[in-house]
Amino acid sequence: MVDWLGLYSQRVSSVRSSALRDMLRLTQEADVICFSGGLPAPELFPIDRFREACDLVLTVNGRQALQYSPTEGYAPLRRLVAQMLQPYGLRAQESNVLITTGSQQATDLIGRLLLDSGDRIVVESPTYLGALQSFDIRQPRYTVVASDEDGMLVDELAPLFRMRPKFVYVLPNYQNPTGFTLSMERRRTLVALAQEWGVPVLEDDPYSQLRYEGELIPPVIALDAAGGNGGYCGSVVYHSTFSKVLAPGLRVGWVVAPAEVIQQLVDLKQGADLHTSTLSQMVAFEVARDGFLDEHVGRLREIYGHRRDVMLQTMEAHFPEEVTWTRPKGGLFLFVTLPDHVRAKEVLVESLRRMVAFVPGEAFFPAGGGENTFRLNFSNAKPDRIEEGIRRLGAILKAFCVHN
Amino acid sequence: MVDWLGLYSQRVSSVRSSALRDMLRLTQEADVICFSGGLPAPELFPIDRFREACDLVLTVNGRQALQYSPTEGYAPLRRLVAQMLQPYGLRAQESNVLITTGSQQATDLIGRLLLDSGDRIVVESPTYLGALQSFDIRQPRYTVVASDEDGMLVDELAPLFRMRPKFVYVLPNYQNPTGFTLSMERRRTLVALAQEWGVPVLEDDPYSQLRYEGELIPPVIALDAAGGNGGYCGSVVYHSTFSKVLAPGLRVGWVVAPAEVIQQLVDLKQGADLHTSTLSQMVAFEVARDGFLDEHVGRLREIYGHRRDVMLQTMEAHFPEEVTWTRPKGGLFLFVTLPDHVRAKEVLVESLRRMVAFVPGEAFFPAGGGENTFRLNFSNAKPDRIEEGIRRLGAILKAFCVHN
Known part of the structure; x- marks a missing residue:
């Protein structure tokens, strides 16, 4: 037995x-x-928009929607995601985008790519428990940084970076669970420290569009700009999802990162689930397009x-x-x-x-x-x-x- | 930088x-x-059946189809999968079934559950490279067994089991890439050895329904019967998919295993992608039901x-x-x-x-x-x-x- x-x-x-x-x-x-x-x-x-989108996708492109598709994701959706970051001045291309099976898979793949057992990562405390669960499988050591109303206390990072953490995981907008938002000044400090120490930032951003008051603050990835990869320095791996703004049942999320990092994540995603549901991706694109989102x-x-x-x-x-x-x-x-x-x-x-x-x-x-x-x-x-x-x-x- | x-x-x-x-x-x-x-x-x-299914699911249960859903999978689909194995005499219950994001995720989760770096697993040679890619991330040692027209040479397993492999990975039906099918006699031997040595069998079965000649041979999991968990001994973890018989673009597969193993896999799946697309699962169920499959x-x-x-x-x-x-x-x-x-x-x-x-x-x-x-x-x-x-x-x- x-x-x-x-x-x-x-x-x-x-x-x-x-x-x-x-x-x-x-x-x-x-x-x-x-x-x-x-x-x-x-x-x-x-729901009506989803019903129309399903009908359209299956009528016009049914054979494509039901077939295997590239691991990187549905090309028009990758381009739409790249465009979503353009208002912040980020010149991301299709090659900077990987479509994932929800945002959860993004944290999982990034953990697989970067973490070996015992590696150190820096996280806010408290922070999103689903991300911790993704990282846990690699048995990392968590180094915690407290936060206040302006988000993570980034002034505490420099001494922690001396311990060579693999990355800093941060939810800058309306953080889960606190609801705190990282201030513009602290975002600038975070990026400067990441560039100085060569410690990447993993930016988890499911909520930024759900803003009820206050000014729009650019994502950390958009501040990481000084030439280099696709118009940014490549110190930040950004991920987000349609779960909060369209429908979580689709399981469609994405990573934006330097093209070389995306290529590594693609290899890992192949082993994880080959690709995200073609139908979900094509339907999400049809629902979101033309300003509907x-x-x-x-x-x-x-x-x-x-x-x-x-x-x-x-x-x-x-x-x-x-x-x-x-x-x-x-x-x-x-x-x-x-x-x-x-x-x-x-x-x-x-x-x-x-x-x-x-x-x-x-x-x-x-x-x-x-x-x-x-x-x-x-x-x-x-x-x-x-x-x-x-x-x-x-x-x-x-x-x-x-x-x- | x-x-x-x-x-x-x-x-x-x-x-x-x-x-x-x-x-x-x-x-x-x-x-x-x-x-x-x-x-x-x-x-x-x-495609027409899919279009009707999408329309029905969104019209009748749109709020459910677009929302988060349990990691285990959509309950009616889990029951349908359990029923699919009943003709072979396997009394699997809903609690023995986990819905996965394609069959690829099944091998990935099982690898995560069972493998530590350097662990030994027994595989046919040649075997499905996508499964190897899933396992590779754990850096296992592969012990290979040759195969002939009647499938894996199971008589060679006993000495290999002395080396305490974590599991034997086998594609018994129309194997990928050889097309070979494991004979009934060898299936019996394989199960007996698994029970005797306590080495589980990972049975990958995407093709069994696509039979063009020859008799129907029961899956290995159905031969592992002598009381115990849900009417079987629980020496086999079985997985399959709708990819080859309905549509791979859905990314809907499943694992059938002892309930305690399913519960562990559920925990791991939470960290991997929370759950498989609710829409894909509900649409797959509506398409497959009532004998259509x-x-x-x-x-x-x-x-x-x-x-x-x-x-x-x-x-x-x-x-x-x-x-x-x-x-x-x-x-x-x-x-x-x-x-x-x-x-x-x-x-x-x-x-x-x-x-x-x-x-x-x-x-x-x-x-x-x-x-x-x-x-x-x-x-x-x-x-x-x-x-x-x-x-x-x-x-x-x-x-x-x-x-x-």
Whole structure:
């Protein structure tokens, strides 16, 4: 008989994967008010546009849409992605773009390309747990940098760069889970340090288009400009996705990087899944093209911005004084800090009893800590449900802050 | 400045990935008679059924189809896959099935789960190079077993099992690239050895439904029955795909394994791409359901069987005496052996000049060798093109066999 347990390579991080699994499971219960996942509002999906796109793609190019396709991705989609970065002055070409099976695959491939067991990487703390899960398989050592309202404390990086980390992983816009945005000044510092020390930046940017207030700040990759590869220095590997602005069910994301890095990632992607669904890519292109994506993002900004406001106002009215939280200018999440002695996991048990779900912050802290924090999503539930859920949560928190 | 070359982990096998890349590139040239890739015939894709399925899925369940979904896969599709193995007496449940982003992701995830650097795995030689590429990232040691018309020489396994390999990778039906099928007797031996030594079998089965002659032989996983997990012993991890029987552009494959193994693979898949395209999964289910898949496979068997016959007959008439080849009873490929002194790569240069593409066999041999072999695909080109291409190839081969 096969002893499976004895055969496993010791690489599965059960802590983070179970946190993600719990999150997905909670969001499937219909009656639960769901502040847990990073789920777009399903009632805003442009379903008619998708139906027309599927019909068009299959009618005009059915044989292509159902066949194997190049690992790099569907050429018109690669060009569209390159164009999306042009307003920031980045002259990316088709050869700088790889289409991935969601943004998750981007972090996975980059981890495979750069990490050997024991390598050091620098991350914000807290940071996106899905990225940590991708990196975990390589058993890296995490060096953490704290953040404040202006994002990662980049002044702390120089001494860390002396330890020769393989890269810095950063979510500059409306960070997950904090909602913080890296300031223009800090972006400039980050790029200067990356160039000086030769430590690449891995820029994860799923939310930048979902901006509800404040000025547009260029992505870090666009600041890395001083000639060289395709008009930039090539110190940054950038990745993003259609998941938050069109539909996560497609699993279509992308990497923008120096062409030589893209070519390495293509080789790795071949071994991982050959290529991303041809149908998904062609449909995503047909849906996004001719300015539709921008129009649709305009609608999302209006509606998600309102939901954020409703959540913040209701928290103001119903959360106890001892609790603090962030006020993000965009994205999908805000982050709550409880008094030191209150455990978010214990609050969650009570909260689920009253049919309200959120994600305890612990799993987002790669070096531990955060037991008294949790993340709230404001894009998925409708305003009346947000009010109701936050009111319930407020009552629970008051009890915890008094009794514990 | 970032020195990318100095940062890469030393894991990208450029030999195999460039072989795959060349293959995909060759198949994109319109005028080339393409015997190279494992491409289904695009004119046989059931495009109307796909169009109806997309329309239905988006009209009835659009919000679900475009949203995040569980890593395990779309439940009705998991049940359908479990049912597909029931005719062989395998009582697989939904919990024994993981939906993957094509069959390529199945080999990748299994490699991640089981392999540490330097681990030994047993493979046929030659074998599918895409699987080798998945495993390569873990830097395993390949132990090779030869095969003949009845498949892998399983009698050679026992001494190899003493070296404690992590698993045996086998393509029992119409193997890629040889076209060989593992006999019933050898399947029984293989399962008995796996159970006795506790060495799992990784069964790769993309082609079994494409049978043109001979009896139906149960998959290895169905022979691994003596009680235990879900009615079988759990010594086999099985994977297959819709790529060859419906459409590769969907990227929908699956693993069937003991539930505990599936749970580990789910954790790894979360880190790799969160889940397979929800739209692709739901559309694949709607297309395949209600007996359509079986009907469609019936059409493919008739047409591909005829193409195989045309290729074999034309080879018989036009290939020189010194050349030998296999006569597969199903699948997509046959395998050609040239006289020892003739190099398939040199033949390919000449062949491409005359617009005929095939894949030199070398990359399929994990322990080297095979320079005088190549693989021919007979599913993609139409019969008149097959005749024309094989005639051209025959003329080239005659020149090589005479002059060299």
